[in-house]
Amino acid sequence: MKRGCVLVVDDEPEIRHLVQEILEDEDYQAVAVANAEAARAAFRKRRPDLVLLDIWMPDCDGITLLKEWMEGGAAVPPVVMISGHGTIETAVEAIRIGAHDFIEKPLSTARLLNVVEQALRSAHQGRDGMVGGMQLRPAIIGRSPAMGRLRAEVEDAAALDVPVLICGERGSGRILAAHAVHAHSTRRAGPCVVVNIAATTSARLVAHLFGVEREGQAVSGCLEQARDGSLVLEEVAAMDGVAQEMLRGTLERNWFRRVGGGRPVPLDCRVMATTDRDLEAEVTAGRFDEDLFSRLSLLPLYVPALREHRQDVPELIDYYLRRTVETERLAYRRFSTAALNVLRNYAWPGNIAELKALVQRLLFLKKRGDIGEAEIRDALERQRRLAPDALPESFYNMPLREARDRFERAYLLYHLERTDGNVGELAHIAALERTHLYRKLKGLGIELRRDKDK
Numbered sequence: 001m002k003r004g005c006v007l008v009v010d011d012e013p014e015i016r017h018l019v020q021e022i023l024e025d026e027d028y029q030a031v032a033v034a035n036a037e038a039a040r041a042a043f044r045k046r047r048p049d050l051v052l053l054d055i056w057m058p059d060c061d062g063i064t065l066l067k068e069w070m071e072g073g074a075a076v077p078p079v080v081m082i083s084g085h086g087t088i089e090t091a092v093e094a095i096r097i098g099a100h101d102f103i104e105k106p107l108s109t110a111r112l113l114n115v116v117e118q119a120l121r122s123a124h125q126g127r128d129g130m131v132g133g134m135q136l137r138p139a140i141i142g143r144s145p146a147m148g149r150l151r152a153e154v155e156d157a158a159a160l161d162v163p164v165l166i167c168g169e170r171g172s173g174r175i176l177a178a179h180a181v182h183a184h185s186t187r188r189a190g191p192c193v194v195v196n197i198a199a200t201t202s203a204r205l206v207a208h209l210f211g212v213e214r215e216g217q218a219v220s221g222c223l224e225q226a227r228d229g230s231l232v233l234e235e236v237a238a239m240d241g242v243a244q245e246m247l248r249g250t251l252e253r254n255w256f257r258r259v260g261g262g263r264p265v266p267l268d269c270r271v272m273a274t275t276d277r278d279l280e281a282e283v284t285a286g287r288f289d290e291d292l293f294s295r296l297s298l299l300p301l302y303v304p305a306l307r308e309h310r311q312d313v314p315e316l317i318d319y320y321l322r323r324t325v326e327t328e329r330l331a332y333r334r335f336s337t338a339a340l341n342v343l344r345n346y347a348w349p350g351n352i353a354e355l356k357a358l359v360q361r362l363l364f365l366k367k368r369g370d371i372g373e374a375e376i377r378d379a380l381e382r383q384r385r386l387a388p389d390a391l392p393e394s395f396y397n398m399p400l401r402e403a404r405d406r407f408e409r410a411y412l413l414y415h416l417e418r419t420d421g422n423v424g425e426l427a428h429i430a431a432l433e434r435t436h437l438y439r440k441l442k443g444l445g446i447e448l449r450r451d452k453d454k
Contacts, residue, residue, distance in 0.1 A: 004049035004120050008032040009039040009065075010082060011057045015107065019052060022109055022438070023116070025423055025448045036060035043069070047077065050119050052103075054082045055094070063094055070098045078119040082107075095219055102219070109434040111204045113424065114196065118222070121194065140173075140180055141319050142312030146304040150177065157299045158184035163251065164272040165236075165279070165296045168303030170429070171353030174274040175234060177303050182230040187270055190229025195222050198238040198428040205243050206259060210250075213261030223256060226269035235428060236273035236296070237282055241289075247271075248292040271296070306348040306355065313344045316352065320359045330363045338373040346380065350418045357420035409444045421448060 006028050010016040016032045023030040031048065033039050036059050042048075055062040062081060069076045078100035094102060100119045103111055140151050157164050158181050166174045175194060182192040200208055211221030222231055233239070239247070250256040251271065255264040273296045282288035306313070317335055325332050335343075348354055358379060362371055412426070419425040427434045441448065 003027050005029040005031065005046065006116065007039065007042055007048040007051045009034075009036070009052065009057070009062070010054040011035055012054075015054075015082075015105070019107065019112065022112065025438070026113060027421070028116070036062075036065045039065060050077055050116060051079045052082055052116075053079055053099075056084065063097070066094055066097055066099060080115055080119055093217075096217075108201050108204060109438065110199050110201045110427075111208075113434065114200050114204075114208065118193065118195075118225075139319075140176065141316050142309055143315065144309035144312050146309040147312060150301070150303060153301050154180045155184055157181050157301060160299065161186065161270055162298045163270070163296050164299045164301060166272060166274045166301045166303060167279075168274075168276065169305045169351055170276045170425075171351035172303045172305050173352050174276075174303050175232065177301055178230070178232045178272045178274060181272065181301075182232075182270070185230070185270065187229050190269070191226055192230045192232065193222050193226040193269075194232040194234055196234045196424065196428075198235040198431075199424050199434065201433060202240045202243075205240065206246060209243065210246065210256055211258040211261075211265075213258040218258055218261065221258065223250070223267065223269060224265065228268060230270045230272060233271065233273040235275065237275045237277040237279060237288060238428070244289040244292050248289055248295065251292070251295045306351045310344050310346075310348070313346075313348075313355070314340045316355055317343065317359060320356045321363070324360050324363050328360075328363070331366065331368070333363060333367070334370045335376075336370050336372045339371050339376045342373055342376050342380075353420075354418065360420070405444060408440070409446065412441065412444065412446055416446070416448075423448065 003026070006023050008016055008019050008023070008030055010019070010032075011034050013034070016034065020030040020032040031042055031046075033042050035057050039051075039053070043051075053062045053066060057065075066079055066081075069079070076098070079094075079098070081094045081099050081102040082105065083102050084105045101115050103115055140147055140154065154177060164178070164181055166177050168174050168177075178194070179192055182188060195209065197205065207221065209221050209223055211224055212219045233247075246256070250267055253264075254267045256267060257264060279288055279293050279297070283290045283293050306316075314335075317340065321332070321335070324330065343355075350357075362375070362379065367375075412430070415426050415429050419429070423434065423437065427437050430437065432440070
């Protein structure tokens with residue numbers, strides 16, 4: 001399933017094709033055109049979910065085209081302006097006209113993908129009361145004692161308008177828990193904005209969170225975009241020292257200043273944070289601000305790993321099976337009792353995210369009949385073979401560079417399989433900036449799948 005259709009409008013072929021390639025690697029459908037005339041034609045042919053619009057083009061500038069769309073009377077999807085050096089003021093003007101945000105050249109992959117994700121999320125919230133594709137009251141699936149405790153903790157946290165720290169392993173459902181806290185809180189009518197800290201470059205993070213102000217013109221950051229709602233800081237341990245200090249001051253004073261601004265802006269959102277690391281250990285090691293940790297952890301929530309509530313596996317499989325069948329319009333396939341028993345006893349190192357990906361892959365194969373034990377064991381064995389197991393003795397006889405390349409290739413292939421090809425999650429696991437990661441994948445001859453939805 002594609003994550004959305006993005007129309008890319010830029011007269012520079014290299015930038016246009018690079019952006020299209022990056023978006024397609026992230027499972028978006030990307031349509032790239034070179035000028036305003038082609039953009040109008042593409043817009044008429046199919047209304048995109050998002051537009052990336054360059055400001056300077058040969059036939060018509062992006063500001064004029066944006067005004068044309070905004071004044072046309074029809075619904076306009078989010079528009080993100082692409083601005084070169086010296087055009088920030090023009091980009092700010094575009095925000096006033098109705099653009100969602102702007103990104104500067106030279107483009108940062110992390111910034112680009114983060115803006116695209118946030119723009120689409122905002123569109124979903126405004127259009128149909130959805131948050132990241134989930135209903136406003138997302139369900140915490142499972143009848144185990146562990147899930148019962150989590151539901152009770154979510155309701156307790158929702159009743160208090162204070163920061164929440166959500167801990168748990170990657171893939172366990174921490175963002176779902178954050179959405180559940182928001183959905184049960186008094187702020188549920190407001191937006192729930194999620195920022196992936198690990199996927200945002202340090203250079204852009206402060207401006208992205210706090211906004212920018214230049215010569216009296218302001219571009220709001222995520223703290224303002226989440227007004228009357230909730231801001232979720234995903235993978236908060238990846239936040240650098242400057243951003244930690246600014247966030248700590250914001251939570252202490254209940255106000256903040258935009259980058260370059262002088263006027264205090266009131267903080268009017270609940271801040272939640274997620275982490276898969278031991279933040280107390282990060283504090284001890286000097287990598288995380290102790291005061292910030294104390295403020296974020298006023299209400300700690302722990303999302304259990306799937307191996308801690310494996311009795312919920314059949315119910316989770318049924319949920320994702322029916323959801324995938326409905327959203328992808330695929331044929332329903334029943335899991336046999338023997339197949340469910342195998343999965344119930346599996347360790348699930350990738351947690352719920354791994355379970356969901358497994359269900360989707362089995363349905364995307366479009367086989368017929370029930371899913372039996374043999375098919376499940378084959379799928380799990382294929383996954384096991386990709387794991388970087390004990391190294392053969394011949395490995396140690398290789399030149400260091402060759403050995404390193406082989407390990408990196410096996411490591412990246414393993415985690416690509418575990419994350420179902422999600423490059424953003426892979427970048428977080430490998431602790432690499434996305435642009436660096438793309439270069440490394442290319443250098444190792446690893447091609448990203450672009451046909452997972454076929």
